[in-house]
Amino acid sequence: MERRERLTALAAELEERFSAWGRDPEPWPDALFDELALRAFELQFEHVPVYREYCRRRGADPASVGGWRSIPPVPTAAFREVELTVAAPGPDDLVFRTSGTTRGGRRRGTHRVTRPDLYRAALRPPFARFVLGGAPAVAAAGARGGGRPARGGGGTGTEPARPFRIGSLVTPFEAAPDSSLSFMCGDVLGAFGASGSRHLAGEGGPDAGAALAFAEGCAADGVAACLLATTLGLDAWLRELEADEASVRLPAGSVIMDTGGAKGREGLEREDVLRRARAVLGIPPDRVVNELGMTELLSQRYGRGAGQPLLEGPPWLRTRVLDPGTLEPVTEGEPGVLCHVDLANAGSAVAVLTEDLGRMRGGGLEWVGRSPGAPPRGCSLATAELLEARGAGG
Amino acid sequence: MKGVPWHLPGLPESEARGSEAGRTAAGASFRAPALSREDAGAVADEVRAAALEARASLPAARVIEAVAAAAGRLADPSDPAGEEAASVLSEDLGWPAALAEETLAGMGRSWTEDALGRVVQRELGGTAVLEGWTGGGGALPGRRRRASGPPLLFVVHAGNVPGVAVTAAIRGLLVRSGVLSRAAGSEPGLLAGFARALTAEEPALGRSLATTWWPADAGEAAWEVWVKRSGKVVVYGGEEAVRGVRARVPGHTDLVAYGPRVGVAVALPDAAPGHAAAALAGDVCAYEQQGCVSPRLAYAVGRDPLELGRRLSEALEEEVGRLPRPEPDDATAVAIRSARAEAEFAGLAGRSVHVLGGEDLSWTVVVGGEDPLLTLGLPRLVRVHGAGSVEELGRTLAPLEGRIQTVGYAGRRGLPALADLAARLGACRIAPLGEVAWPPADWLHDGRPQLLPLLRWTEWE
Numbered sequence: 133m134e135r136r137e138r139l140t141a142l143a144a145e146l147e148e149r150f151s152a153w154g155r156d157p158e159p160w161p162d163a164l165f166d167e168l169a170l171r172a173f174e175l176q177f178e179h180v181p182v183y184r185e186y187c188r189r190r191g192a193d194p195a196s197v198g199g200w201r202s203i204p205p206v207p208t209a210a211f212r213e214v215e216l217t218v219a220a221p222g223p224d225d226l227v228f229r230t231s232g233t234t235r236g237g238r239r240r241g242t243h244r245v246t247r248p249d250l251y252r253a254a255l256r257p258p259f260a261r262f263v264l265g266g267a268p269a270v271a272a273a274g275a276r277g278g279g280r281p282a283r284g285g286g287g288t289g290t291e292p293a294r295p296f297r298i299g300s301l302v303t304p305f306e307a308a309p310d311s312s313l314s315f316m317c318g319d320v321l322g323a324f325g326a327s328g329s330r331h332l333a334g335e336g337g338p339d340a341g342a343a344l345a346f347a348e349g350c351a352a353d354g355v356a357a358c359l360l361a362t363t364l365g366l367d368a369w370l371r372e373l374e375a376d377e378a379s380v381r382l383p384a385g386s387v388i389m390d391t392g393g394a395k396g397r398e399g400l401e402r403e404d405v406l407r408r409a410r411a412v413l414g415i416p417p418d419r420v421v422n423e424l425g426m427t428e429l430l431s432q433r434y435g436r437g438a439g440q441p442l443l444e445g446p447p448w449l450r451t452r453v454l455d456p457g458t459l460e461p462v463t464e465g466e467p468g469v470l471c472h473v474d475l476a477n478a479g480s481a482v483a484v485l486t487e488d489l490g491r492m493r494g495g496g497l498e499w500v501g502r503s504p505g506a507p508p509r510g511c512s513l514a515t516a517e518l519l520e521a522r523g524a525g526g
Numbered sequence: 527m528k529g530v531p532w533h534l535p536g537l538p539e540s541e542a543r544g545s546e547a548g549r550t551a552a553g554a555s556f557r558a559p560a561l562s563r564e565d566a567g568a569v570a571d572e573v574r575a576a577a578l579e580a581r582a583s584l585p586a587a588r589v590i591e592a593v594a595a596a597a598g599r600l601a602d603p604s605d606p607a608g609e610e611a612a613s614v615l616s617e618d619l620g621w622p623a624a625l626a627e628e629t630l631a632g633m634g635r636s637w638t639e640d641a642l643g644r645v646v647q648r649e650l651g652g653t654a655v656l657e658g659w660t661g662g663g664g665a666l667p668g669r670r671r672r673a674s675g676p677p678l679l680f681v682v683h684a685g686n687v688p689g690v691a692v693t694a695a696i697r698g699l700l701v702r703s704g705v706l707s708r709a710a711g712s713e714p715g716l717l718a719g720f721a722r723a724l725t726a727e728e729p730a731l732g733r734s735l736a737t738t739w740w741p742a743d744a745g746e747a748a749w750e751v752w753v754k755r756s757g758k759v760v761v762y763g764g765e766e767a768v769r770g771v772r773a774r775v776p777g778h779t780d781l782v783a784y785g786p787r788v789g790v791a792v793a794l795p796d797a798a799p800g801h802a803a804a805a806l807a808g809d810v811c812a813y814e815q816q817g818c819v820s821p822r823l824a825y826a827v828g829r830d831p832l833e834l835g836r837r838l839s840e841a842l843e844e845e846v847g848r849l850p851r852p853e854p855d856d857a858t859a860v861a862i863r864s865a866r867a868e869a870e871f872a873g874l875a876g877r878s879v880h881v882l883g884g885e886d887l888s889w890t891v892v893v894g895g896e897d898p899l900l901t902l903g904l905p906r907l908v909r910v911h912g913a914g915s916v917e918e919l920g921r922t923l924a925p926l927e928g929r930i931q932t933v934g935y936a937g938r939r940g941l942p943a944l945a946d947l948a949a950r951l952g953a954c955r956i957a958p959l960g961e962v963a964w965p966p967a968d969w970l971h972d973g974r975p976q977l978l979p980l981l982r983w984t985e986w987e
Contacts (some may be wrong), residue, residue, distance in 0.1 A: 213872045
């Protein structure tokens with residue numbers, strides 16, 4: 133079978149299984165996850181020469197890799213250097229880029245998605261379950277979605293009930309076509325949003341006035357709201373409302389999904405954001421869902437409530453916590469670097485070694501934060517200072 | 527952490543005060559007294575009085591002798607003070623004992639009586655100018671001069687290489703100042719150990735030195751009082767730290783700033799590859815690439831950079847056997863892996879980049895890459911590039927003008943041109959590889975004398 137056909141066959145099976153989980157969210161047996169992960173690995177080993185050589189240098193090939201834990205993970209840094217795709221690039225590909233904010237002026241990472249429908253199939257059921265509470269039936273990948281209209285993609289799911297009016301404070305995909313978050317927000321808005329759902333941000337970021345009008349509309353109509361925002365954007369909007377002494381009591385059942393986290397951002401604590409959400413919008417902390425996603429992964433995890441919530445995800449995303457020094461698994465409760473195996477990445481890199489730190493706690497995953505890079509010490513010139521010097525001198 | 531990380535003459539009950547909580551570079555927690563305005567004033571009074579008393583009662587030669595004796599104990603692993611110093615460094619920084627001892631021994635070579643005497647001799651022509659009027663004839667007919675540091679000198683450290691705090695305090699004591707020191711939280715204990723050893727050696731000098739730590743977002747009372755009472759302020763640290771201190775110092779107070787710099791290594795065309803690599807490996811490991819002298823970028827001039835990289839890899843592997851590296855913290859390990867992955871995938875994608883290094887992250891050599899100035903300041907990670915000639919190297923390094931601490935070299939062919947290039951770039955020093963990490967005691971730190979910037983001169987016409 134040609135590689136595109138093999139990928140298509142695997143992707144079709146995955147889409148079906150993802151949708152089935154949306155209807156019946158049962159855990160997957162280890163054997164099933166192993167089988168699908170190894171099929172994806174084999175495809176990638178065969179058809180991504182750079183990855184094949186990377187594996188060979190580590191003595192790994194499809195014959196020697198016996199389970200998902202042994203698949204050599206691609207470090208996120210690799211996405212800054214190469215495009216990893218099983219299929220040849222095509223006109224319908226989505227090309228996402230990392231923000232590039234964590235490494236100064238260094239190159240941005242690129243994730244080319246050659247199977248947009250697989251991405252849609254992977255993002256919708258977990259969003260419905262972990263953010264919307266599983267209320268609506270899950271829209272199949274072919275159903276009305278945001279971002280870019282889905283092509284083909286047979287919809288086997290039922291048209292969802294739409295109890296939530298979704299408002300997105302994230303820059304729309306049209307204005308940020310390389311943002312996976314923008315794509316995702318647009319997609320779930322289209323797939324799950326009731327009448328009146330809309331984007332509340334433009335190229336310049338959230339539109340505070342539009343967002344307030346949206347919230348007031350939901351309150352007046354008695355329709356539960358679902359707000360999508362970065363933690364930073366949500367905080368900025370809530371602060372603005374607070375400063376204007378504005379408040380809205382959103383209808384019971386309303387929910388907020390924030391993403392990006394607050395840890396490490398100067399002057400921003402997620403607890404404060406949750407407090408403001410309750411004070412200004414009447415949303416209790418257990419109705420604020422934190423999303424952990426990244427450009428290099430097409431599946432997401434979600435955690436509900438205050439503190440560092442335990443993150444849940446779909447059964448096609450498994451995560452290990454590894455010692456950053458040795459890449460051996462750490463024990464429960466110990467912090468380490470996160471290594472994901474995400475079947476939705478069947479077309480690119482199924483195993484990804486991140487620069488995120490986290491720990492397992494009570495069977496769930498706790499995100500500790502993005503590794504800040506080596507802490508600056510000593511009187512050696514720091515990277516940022518060097519870049520500055522080069523800017524001035526060169 | 528081991529030992530009390532402060533020494534505060536004039537504040538005998540300092541342990542009973544409220545306290546600030548800190549963490550060292552290795553994450554060891556410690557506490558230091560929270561100084562009120564009155565506390566900071568009492569310490570400044572005591573240190574100033576002790577310094578003036580020492581000035582009146584102790585000849586400069588005795589100061590050199592006492593300071594060298596106390597500092598020498600820190601560098602002597604067979605002395606209890608040296609044992610404690612190595613243990614403090616090891617625990618604060620998470621360094622293996624052998625690395626801590628080697629660092630103290632290396633620093634100790636510039637703390638001997640002979641070395642300190644040379645600094646005074648080179649910069650001041652001897653101790654006489656510190657003790658009374660000199661001149662009146664010869665080069666200064668009809669005029670006399672004397673000099674001393676201000677009664678109080680405030681020295682601020684923000685995350686420096688180990689031992690620098692001791693060196694900085696010694697410089698202040700040599701010019702007969704009382705020294706108030708705000709230590710770096712990453713390694714607060716060594717200077718306090720020196721102060722205790724100095725107190726045992728010469729109590730008046732021990733009382734002329736105070737050191738403690740407070741968090742970046744606290745200590746307002748101490749900042750205000752110590753800056754106001756000090757005749758000069760000295761800061762060692764990164765760009766942000768220097769800017770922060772500069773903003774606190776009034777216009778009429780001198781600020782002497784030692785800011786961040788970078789070291790580069792150059793293998794000239796005739797350098798013996800094995801020797802150059804071994805010498806460079808020693809310089810790389812000395813401060814775990816955290817020092818301003820640390821060579822993070824290496825250039826092979828007129829020769830194959832990959833060959834230098836391979837030789838350097840072998841030398842680093844050997845060096846690791848001799849001097850085990852500290853266990854990297856999570857963030858550092860992640861950053862090393864990221865740097866390696868980026869380079870490896872660039873190479874896999876067909877660009878001319880090679881990554882050399884074992885799985886245990888002990889050391890990393892990256893050869894080639896698009897950006898010949900990219901450097902990350904990660905422990906035992908060196909980037910090696912080629913340069914066709916010294917002239918080409920000059921064009922490459924031009925953006926770093928004024929930011930280079932040391933140019934290390936191996937080989938002789940083209941050395942005068944390299945020395946001229948170093949001077950054009952404003953490098954403070956050009957030194958043979960192997961000696962880069964350990965400048966001579968009387969070196970021009972950041973390109974200037976060590977004692978002269980601390981002095982006030984009076985001329986009698």
